[in-house]
Each structure stands twice: as C-alpha cells, then as structure tokens.
Amino acid sequence: MVRPMPHIFTSTGLPLWLLGWGAEFLRAEMSRLLALLFHQGVLDEQFLQLQQLQDESSPNFVYEVTSIYFSESEKLLRNLKLLLMEKELSDYRKIEIHLNQFMGSSSSIGANRVRNVCVTFRAATEENNRIGCLRALELLENEYYYLKNKLHEFFQIEQQRSLAARVRYPMQD
Amino acid sequence: MGIDAGMWKLAGSSSSSSTCRRFHASSLGGSSGEVKALVVDDSRINQMLHHKLLDNLGVENLVVCNGKEAVDIHVSGKQFDLILMDIDMPVMNGIEATRKLRDMGIRSVITGISSHTLDHVKQEFIAAGIDEYHEKPLTSAKLLSILNKIKHKD
Numbered sequence: 001m002v003r004p005m006p007h008i009f010t011s012t013g014l015p016l017w018l019l020g021w022g023a024e025f026l027r028a029e030m031s032r033l034l035a036l037l038f039h040q041g042v043l044d045e046q047f048l049q050l051q052q053l054q055d056e057s058s059p060n061f062v063y064e065v066t067s068i069y070f071s072e073s074e075k076l077l078r079n080l081k082l083l084l085m086e087k088e089l090s091d092y093r094k095i096e097i098h099l100n101q102f103m104g105s106s107s108s109i110g111a112n113r114v115r116n117v118c119v120t121f122r123a124a125t126e127e128n129n130r131i132g133c134l135r136a137l138e139l140l141e142n143e144y145y146y147l148k149n150k151l152h153e154f155f156q157i158e159q160q161r162s163l164a165a166r167v168r169y170p171m172q173d
Numbered sequence: 174m175g176i177d178a179g180m181w182k183l184a185g186s187s188s189s190s191s192t193c194r195r196f197h198a199s200s201l202g203g204s205s206g207e208v209k210a211l212v213v214d215d216s217r218i219n220q221m222l223h224h225k226l227l228d229n230l231g232v233e234n235l236v237v238c239n240g241k242e243a244v245d246i247h248v249s250g251k252q253f254d255l256i257l258m259d260i261d262m263p264v265m266n267g268i269e270a271t272r273k274l275r276d277m278g279i280r281s282v283i284t285g286i287s288s289h290t291l292d293h294v295k296q297e298f299i300a301a302g303i304d305e306y307h308e309k310p311l312t313s314a315k316l317l318s319i320l321n322k323i324k325h326k327d
Contacts, residue, residue, distance in 0.1 A: 049312055053222070097261070101261070104219070104261075104287070107288050110310075
C-alpha cells in the first residue's frame with residue numbers, strides 16, 4: 001500500500017520525496033565540480049588527501065579543515081591589506097611572515113592557485129616592490145574568493161546529497 | 174615510554190594562536206602502533222592534518238604549538254620516536270627547538286616540515302640537527318616512508 005507523502009519541501013524547492021532519487025545526481029554534480037576545480041588548477045591532489053583522511057571517526061574532516069582555512073585566510077588577507085596600506089611601508093618582513101602562513105595553509109588543503117599567487121607575492125616583497133605587492137594582493141583576493149565560493153557550493157551539494165541518501169520513500173517500504 | 178595512551182581529547186575551540194590543542198590518540202594497534210610521535214606546529218590546519226595522518230596509521234601522537242612546548246615536554250621526561258617539526262612558530266621556532274633538543278641529547282628522528290623553499294633556511298634547519306626535511310604538505314606516502322625508516326633503524 002502506498003502511503004501518502006507529506007508536502008515537505010527542501011531549501012532547493014524540491015519535494016523531499018524526490019530527493020531519494022536525487023542522491024546519485026548530486027554525487028555526480030559533486031564529481032563534476034571537483035573535476036572542474038582540478039582542471040582549472042584551483043585544487044591539487046592534496047585536497048584528495050584530505051578526503052581520504054575523512055572516515056567514520058571524522059565524518060566532517062574536510063569541512064572542518066577548510067572552515068579553519070577560510071577563517072585564518074581572511075584574517076591574513078586583512079592583515080596583508082593593512083600592512084600594504086601603511087603610508088610608510090618599510091617592513092616587508094611582516095608581509096613575508098603572513099605570506100608564509102598563507103602558503104603553508106593553502107598547500108595543506110590543496111589550494112594550488114592561491115598558493116601560487118602567494119609565491120608571486122612573496123617575490124614582490126623580496127624586491128620591496130609595493131606596486132607588485134598591491135597587484136599580487138588583488139590577485140590573491142580574487143583567487144581566494146573564487147576558491148571559497150566553489151568549495152561552499154561543493155559542501156552545499158554534499159549536504160543535500162547526504163540528506164537525499166537518507167530519504168526513504170514509499171516504493172522502498 | 175611515558176606516553177599514556179588515552180581517549181581523544183580536544184582542549185579549547187578558539188582559533189587564536191595562543192590556544193594550544195593537545196591531541197591524545199590511543200594506539201589503533203596497527204603496524205606503526207609502537208611508534209610514538211610529537212607534532213610541533215602552530216597551524217591548526219597542520220595540527221589536525223598531521224594528527225589525523227598519524228592516527229590513521231595507528232601512531233600514538235601528541236601535538237604542541239611551538240618549539241618551547243616541544244622542549245618542555247621532553248624536559249618533563251616524555252620521549253618520542255618521531256618529531257614532526259615546523260619552522261616558523263611563535264615563542265620558539267623549529268630551528269632553535271631542534272638545536273636545543275639535540276643539545277639535550279635527544280636522539281629522536283626529527284623531520285623538518287615546512288613550506289619554506291628558501292635554501293638558506295633549509296640549510297639552517299639541517300645544520301640545527303634535523304634528520305630529514307619535507308616540503309608541506311605531509312602526505313600519507315611521505316609519512317609512511319619516514320615511519321619505515323624508523324622501524325628499520327630500530
């Protein structure tokens with residue numbers, strides 16, 4: 001006997017019962033998004049390492065690590081901006097310290113393009129090149145926010161997929 | 174050796190650099206179960222990453238936030254087979270910590286892990302007494318090769 005489903009809708013606007021069939025579609029969307037990010041060089045194999053570390057004892061490991069990365073990166077970006085806005089910028093060493101942190105954390109999560117911009121930025125600091133540093137900072141912000149937006153999209157899809165995979169619908173009862 | 178295997182424990186949730194997290198991981202009884210490691214890094218991301226890598230390989234491990242804590246924990250009598258040492262840390266950096274540990278007679282395998290690609294920094298780290306150097310990030314494959322060397326050394 002088919003039981004009537006309550007009219008419950010998800011944040012995507014889809015009826016909940018439809019999500020049961022949507023889990024595979026969403027998994028494919030996640031794979032497609034990741035493939036794009038790898039193809040663009042935004043992420044490298046280190047991100048796969050993070051995914052491999054995720055297991056039953058740490059089911060949200062990737063999300064937790066990237067959340068910390070976002071939080072720390074935005075502090076670093078603010079500090080870099082403040083340092084470069086100083087009228088009499090002379091201490092490029094402080095900028096270099098922040099960049100080393102940014103490079104390290106970006107390498108650790110597989111944020112390849114962000115890391116590469118940090119390398120260019122660091123080269124500009126070694127030359128005490130303020131204009132070069134300002135250009136690099138702008139590029140760094142662009143790359144970082146592109147990565148952040150794409151990873152947010154990835155985690156949203158993952159959340160929906162996880163929800164969809166748990167849905168039971170009448171045909172399976 | 175002096176390390177108590179215990180339950181997972183996470184101290185504090187602040188992301189400030191002054192908050193140190195200590196992770197105690199019980200040995201999972203894997204092939205690396207007899208090796209004990211110390212992770213020395215001020216970055217939360219790398220602390221989590223290296224702790225998880227070691228944990229998954231069944232390596233009992235402790236995490237500290239800077240070189241001074243690494244030295245202090247040895248002064249307290251704890252010993253480790255492997256120390257994963259970052260370079261840039263507040264209070265005491267990895268180069269100074271490595272020098273102090275070697276001066277204390279610590280013979281543990283110290284692996285320098287850093288994102289520095291500057292040769293003179295690497296050379297200084299090596300001169301301080303590390304056994305080997307790896308660029309961040311540390312991967313499972315790199316860690317396994319380090320652990321295999323330790324096992325064969327024993």
